[in-house]
Amino acid sequence: xxxxxxxxxxxxxxxxxxxxxxxxxxxxxxxxxxxxxxxxxxxxxxxxxxxxxxxxxxxxxxxxxxxxxxxxxxxxxxxxxxxxxxxxxxxxxxxxxxxxxxxxxxxxxxxxxxxxxxxxxxxxxxxxxxxxxxxxxxxxxxxxxxxxxxxxxxxxxxxxxxxxxxxxxxxxxxxxxxxxxxxxxxxxxxxxxxxxxxxxxxxxxxxxxxxxxxxxxxxxxxxxxxxxxxxxxxxxxxxxxxxxxxxxxxxxxxxxxxxxxxxxxxxxxxxxxxxxxxxxxxxxxxxxxxxxxxxxxxxxxxxxxxxxxxxxxxxxxxxxxxxxxxxxxxxxxxxxxxxxxxxxxxxxxxxxxxxxxxxxxxxxxxxxxxxxxxxxxxxxxxxxxxxxxxxxxxxxxxxxxxxxxxxxxxxxxxxxxxxx
Amino acid sequence: xxxxxxxxxxxxxxxxxxxxxxxxxxxxxxxxxxxxxxxxxxxxxxxxxxxxxxxxxxxxxxxxxxxxxxxxxxxxxxxxxxxxxxxxxxxxxxxxxxxxxxxxxxxxxxxxxxxxxxxxxxxxxxxxxxxxxxxxxxxxxxxxxxxxxxxxxxxxxxxxxxxxxxxxxxxxxxxxxxxxxxxxxxxxxxxxxxxxxxxxxxxxxxxxxxxxxxxxxxxxxxxxxxxxxxxxxxxxxxxxxxxxxxxxxxxxxxxxxxxxxxxxxxxxxxxx
Numbered sequence: 001x002x003x004x005x006x007x008x009x010x011x012x013x014x015x016x017x018x019x020x021x022x023x024x025x026x027x028x029x030x031x032x033x034x035x036x037x038x039x040x041x042x043x044x045x046x047x048x049x050x051x052x053x054x055x056x057x058x059x060x061x062x063x064x065x066x067x068x069x070x071x072x073x074x075x076x077x078x079x080x081x082x083x084x085x086x087x088x089x090x091x092x093x094x095x096x097x098x099x100x101x102x103x104x105x106x107x108x109x110x111x112x113x114x115x116x117x118x119x120x121x122x123x124x125x126x127x128x129x130x131x132x133x134x135x136x137x138x139x140x141x142x143x144x145x146x147x148x149x150x151x152x153x154x155x156x157x158x159x160x161x162x163x164x165x166x167x168x169x170x171x172x173x174x175x176x177x178x179x180x181x182x183x184x185x186x187x188x189x190x191x192x193x194x195x196x197x198x199x200x201x202x203x204x205x206x207x208x209x210x211x212x213x214x215x216x217x218x219x220x221x222x223x224x225x226x227x228x229x230x231x232x233x234x235x236x237x238x239x240x241x242x243x244x245x246x247x248x249x250x251x252x253x254x255x256x257x258x259x260x261x262x263x264x265x266x267x268x269x270x271x272x273x274x275x276x277x278x279x280x281x282x283x284x285x286x287x288x289x290x291x292x293x294x295x296x297x298x299x300x301x302x303x304x305x306x307x308x309x310x311x312x313x314x315x316x317x318x319x320x321x322x323x324x325x326x327x328x329x330x331x332x333x334x335x336x337x338x339x340x341x342x343x344x345x346x347x348x349x350x351x352x353x354x355x356x357x358x359x360x361x362x363x364x365x366x367x368x369x370x371x372x373x374x375x376x377x378x379x380x381x382x383x384x385x386x387x388x389x390x391x392x393x394x395x396x397x398x399x400x401x402x403x404x405x406x407x408x409x410x411x412x413x414x415x416x417x418x419x420x
Numbered sequence: 421x422x423x424x425x426x427x428x429x430x431x432x433x434x435x436x437x438x439x440x441x442x443x444x445x446x447x448x449x450x451x452x453x454x455x456x457x458x459x460x461x462x463x464x465x466x467x468x469x470x471x472x473x474x475x476x477x478x479x480x481x482x483x484x485x486x487x488x489x490x491x492x493x494x495x496x497x498x499x500x501x502x503x504x505x506x507x508x509x510x511x512x513x514x515x516x517x518x519x520x521x522x523x524x525x526x527x528x529x530x531x532x533x534x535x536x537x538x539x540x541x542x543x544x545x546x547x548x549x550x551x552x553x554x555x556x557x558x559x560x561x562x563x564x565x566x567x568x569x570x571x572x573x574x575x576x577x578x579x580x581x582x583x584x585x586x587x588x589x590x591x592x593x594x595x596x597x598x599x600x601x602x603x604x605x606x607x608x609x610x611x612x613x614x615x616x617x618x619x620x621x622x623x624x625x626x627x628x629x630x631x632x633x634x635x636x637x638x639x640x641x642x643x644x645x646x647x648x649x650x651x652x653x654x655x656x657x658x659x660x661x662x663x664x665x666x667x668x669x670x671x672x673x674x675x676x677x678x679x680x681x682x683x684x685x686x687x688x689x690x691x692x
Contacts, residue, residue, distance in 0.1 A: 178596025
């Protein structure tokens with residue numbers, strides 16, 4: 001059994017190459033059928049996302065998996081394998097398992113730790129399974145890969161920190177308030193970004209959304225979009241103390257909230273924290289406001305800085321994830337290799353047992369009538385000899401499982417004992 | 421202190437204890453639901469208190485600020501009266517969290533100015549003292565949690581203010597959660613310490629009479645209690661958080677440590 005992966009991703013190929021090779025989901029079954037029909041291919045899977053296209057095949061020991069995939073590419077006329085060569089990566093055996101685990105755990109993704117890739121891999125697996133592409137090896141490897149991805153996600157923080165500006169705002173809100181349940185949000189002015197932030201905040205539990213704008217009609221429109229309550233801009237300083245979070249994105253050329261304003265607001269709030277998100281350029285809130293106790297003001301650059309820190313933190317977590325993946329690969333390879341030597345061990349035992357039986361039968365006539373005790377002793381004697389002889393080769397086989405050089409030893413043992 | 425005056429003082433302290441319970445509930449649950457009862461207790465209590473002070477003055481024939489007990493009693497009465505007048509004029513409900521426990525504590529202490537010969541059983545007295553010690557230690561544990569929470573709050577707050585997330589940002593709990601932990605542990609710690617002081621004062625009263633109140637070590641423990649009271653009050657009324665709260669929590673913890681050191685072996689000093 002040989003596991004082989006050929007593929008290309010955002011790391012090796014530009015989008016013009018990737019888009020030529022991408023296969024839409026409805027076309028996958030047909031392609032799978034073609035790939036599986038190549039000589040010696042027993043299992044096949046195709047993963048096609050916007051950032052990567054990969055072909056997985058399993059062939060028997062004598063098969064040529066690389067030829068199989070190149071033949072498939074030629075046949076489907078997706079691309080000439082020769083032109084493609086500089087963009088492709090190829091993995092076999094242990095490296096292939098390692099690659100699958102890394103892809104599933106999102107360690108090879110453009111945005112480290114993003115969760116979509118696991119779903120895409122699961123879909124590819126389901127498609128392959130439904131169309132007869134999965135039997136044995138790939139099944140074991142893929143199911144394990146899903147478990148590894150789950151483990152990486154729960155045991156490292158790789159998927160935890162926000163990597164978009166609007167999610168970073170929600171994450172900060174959570175770091176300030178703990179739960180967002182029942183918190184109120186005020187949007188001053190409208191914009192794509194504030195709309196996004198408001199949606200995320202609402203999904204995170206913020207219940208009351210208020211909107212205000214210099215023109216009240218516009219505020220009413222916005223209220224409809226956000227399913228919020230429109231407030232009259234003239235009363236801003238009166239209702240501001242009731243707001244836990246404020247998102248500003250007006251086109252105002254000067255600050256709409258000064259330090260003195262916020263000083264007043266914070267003492268009206270009796271020092272309960274308030275989170276101000278200023279995503280307007282030019283800025284709407286005087287940066288000096290951040291010096292006030294219990295006021296947390298973030299402008300668009302600050303949010304970006306948080307995202308950058310989060311990415312660095314994800315990279316740290318990725319190092320731990322890599323160790324975890326390495327460990328899991330070792331474990332699976334051991335299992336697969338043990339499975340690989342199992343047939344040899346069984347046939348060796350059968351062979352010896354057969355010889356033992358045949359020899360007893362041959363001598364039966366010469367021994368004359370035996371008492372049951374003598375019969376039993378004879379059985380024990382021969383079985384003991386056979387077991388002692390088998391012990392050496394069997395333990396050698398078990399020891400050599402997983403050793404890349406071990407195949408010679410296994411072959412030698414097979415030949416010595418005339419195993420087929 | 422005369423017998424009748426001491427009796428009226430005890431009645432007043434009992435009525436003032438409504439104010440203490442009001443403060444406990446406000447601090448622990450964050451809701452002031454029984455302020456009206458506490459105010460009523462203060463009004464009626466102040467009447468009994470006034471009677472006690474006047475009687476003390478008439479029966480002893482001097483202005484009732486002669487002994488420590490008389491002075492504390494008079495001072496507590498003045499505070500109660502000033503508060504009632506001010507509240508009638510300005511609605512000072514928030515101040516009650518600080519003042520009601522203070523008035524209760526002072527009146528309770530001054531009511532111990534006349535020794536009684538009860539509790540002859542030594543076992544009962546020992547158990548009573550053990551209750552005091554256990555309550556104090558639980559209270560200290562709660563305040564330790566408060567201080568740790570306040571420090572964590574400080575680090576997380578700094579991280580959020582600097583806007584360059586680093587280790588603390590990722591590993592410490594959110595400010596809101598820490599705030600909750602601080603409030604709860606502070607409230608519970610305050611209740612435990614207050615009750616334990618009442619227990620200790622009655623123990624000292626029964627065990628050694630009246631001279632204990634002049635021991636400077638007692639002043640240390642009462643000062644610590646006042647620091648707690650102030651901390652709890654500033655949090656409930658002004659919402660002190662972050663740096664201020666952390667400094668306060670650490671001060672309170674430090675003075676607790678001093679009190680503890682001062683009080684170890686106090687009993688053998690007194691009962692020699």
